[in-house]
């Protein structure tokens with residue numbers, strides 16, 4: 001197992017280098033950051049050239065990338081569009097987004113699995129049909145529509161929740177954004193859970209558990225659920241990374257100053273340091289979440305062994 | 308229908324018989340099961356009668372789809388419902404009709420008083436729990452045993468069914484065992500609380516031939532030791548001969564012939580049974596083409612009228628297409644009774660004596 005983890009960590013290095021380089025090149029292709037710096041006014045060519053030289057922007061792309069990577073390993077991710085070090089922005093943004101992602105994740109686990117079990121155990125009945133229809137609706141409506149509608153209803157019309165999240169992002173203000181962020185994944189979790197429950201409830205080992213005279217509760221929790229949740233947990237694990245990256249839309253709706261907000265600002269300002277810095281951390285989170293899922297998989301299913 | 312077989316009794320019992328001499332351990336009377344599916348109602352079991360005494364082995368024989376598994380699942384109370392429903396009959400176990408009991412009462416009987424062994428031990432054991440956990444679960448749930456005590460019991464059970472190094476292997480998972488060892492674990496699990504009745508649904512079909520014999524022997528030994536009733540479901544006539552006391556042959560959800568095991572082999576009283584026997588490869592007929600019953604098992608959505616076997620039967624007459632044959636008591640040609648024999652054929656006399 002230890003060996004496997006080390007191998008996986010080593011494999012991350014080329015993936016990491018590759019993704020960061022692609023991001024780096026893409027942001028460059030977006031346009032001239034110095035021009036963006038001056039806004040609508042046309043920059044004075046001499047001044048622009050000087051800034052370019054200062055920032056090393058006149059070097060070939062690959063050299064710039066090399067310099068950037070050097071910076072990363074000494075903990076310097078460059079300066080953001082607003083003059084703050086990118087590391088400072090990361091320190092503000094990531095905890096906020098993580099908090100939001102965890103709230104969303106909790107909804108996903110509790111409501112998603114709950115609904116999935118409910119409908120999987122009552123296939124073809126009213127509860128099942130209801131859940132299937134609801135989840136289909138949630139999946140087919142774009143997140144920002146759900147977001148604005150819920151914001152209007154709960155935040156503005158009924159005043160049951162904060163319409164926007166105040167600075168510092170206190171926990172209860174994140175409940176509404178959390179449900180919006182979770183909505184689509186939650187629907188997928190519910191459907192996936194339903195499918196695996198329905199499949200496994202016909203499995204021979206479930207029949208054995210019934211034949212052993214176990215109470216229905218125990219058959220469901222110890223035998224049916226324990227097996228059915230393996231693919232669901234795998235999905236949830238990969239989704240944790242996706243939630244952090246996908247918070248962009250939700251953060252804009254509820255004015256949350258998290259990863260999505262700064263990433264958006266970085267793109268608007270064509271600021272390589274900010275964009276690459278934020279995306280790099282996202283990539284790392286994603287890779288680690290994936291590794292965690294694979295390890296968890298081996299814990300949940302004894303038939304899987306890593307060497 | 309209400310046709311009851313002449314009570315089929317065991318040949319002089321192996322060991323002690325249950326408390327009251329003439330009450331069988333299990334008596335299934337006119338059992339009917341149907342599956343309500345999208346395509347229609349499949350009548351899987353249509354009035355099955357049989358009985359098993361303590362220490363006795365009843366083999367249920369029949370082609371695939373004849374209702375062997377479904378009838379025994381109905382006895383265990385583990386029918387897949389919906390779509391399966393018991394629509395009639397009685398299942399009298401130790402003097403009470405199980406079909407009249409509450410679900411909770413039936414659950415408490417399962418595992419403690421009657422247990423089941425399934426065909427495919429790999430899929431029938433839970434892949435994510437150790438065999439120790441799954442064996443110990445019987446004691447934990449039904450007896451409230453502590454975790455450590457349950458594990459000790461699990462090791463004892465594994466030793467009892469001949470699994471070497473049980474102490475170490477108790478912590479392993481089903482996929483780490485060979486097929487034969489896994490089936491031994493299934494047997495151990497069924498045996499755990501020393502039930503009065505074990506139903507084994509094709510316990511050796513998934514195993515290698517050499518292992519088959521060992522597992523069958525183990526099962527027979529344990530049955531004799533604990534004086535349990537055993538229902539052995541199989542479509543392998545060879546397996547049955549050594550271990551069973553009596554045989555019930557099923558066709559299209561009905562028992563078409565019952566007989567003590569050796570008599571059935573010597574003198575079948577039903578054309579279907581004869582067909583089954585003739586399709587066993589025999590050494591003295593080497594080289595000859597193997598006999599096979601022509602045609603296919605009936606569609607349970609549309610069972611033929613009269614005798615269900617009539618489209619495939621070489622002896623079928625007009626009456627076979629219109630009248631359902633009751634289970635006749637089979638006698639010698641001179642009318643002397645043959646204990647425990649019955650045949651659901653209009654022409655049983657011609658079949659056995661002709």
Ligand SMILES: Nc1ncnc2c1ncn2[C@@H]1O[C@H](COP(=O)(O)OP(=O)(O)OP(=O)(O)O)[C@@H](O)[C@H]1O
Pocket residue numbers: 342344349351369370371372373374375376377378387390391542607
């Ligand atoms: N879950 C189910 N849903 C619908 N029909 C079923 C179901 N289970 C069994 N049946 C029907 O009941 C019939 C009898 O099945 P059963 O499993 O008892 O056969 P069997 O005699 O055990 O055959 P085999 O030797 O293949 O195990 C089958 O032909 C099938 O049509």
Ligand code: SF4
Pocket residue numbers: 577578579614615616617618620621622623624627632651652653654655
């Ligand atoms: S009743 Fe008729 S069809 Fe049925 S087994 Fe006897 S002879 Fe054949």
Ligand SMILES: [Mg+2]
Pocket residue numbers: 375376377508
């Ligand atoms: Mg079967």
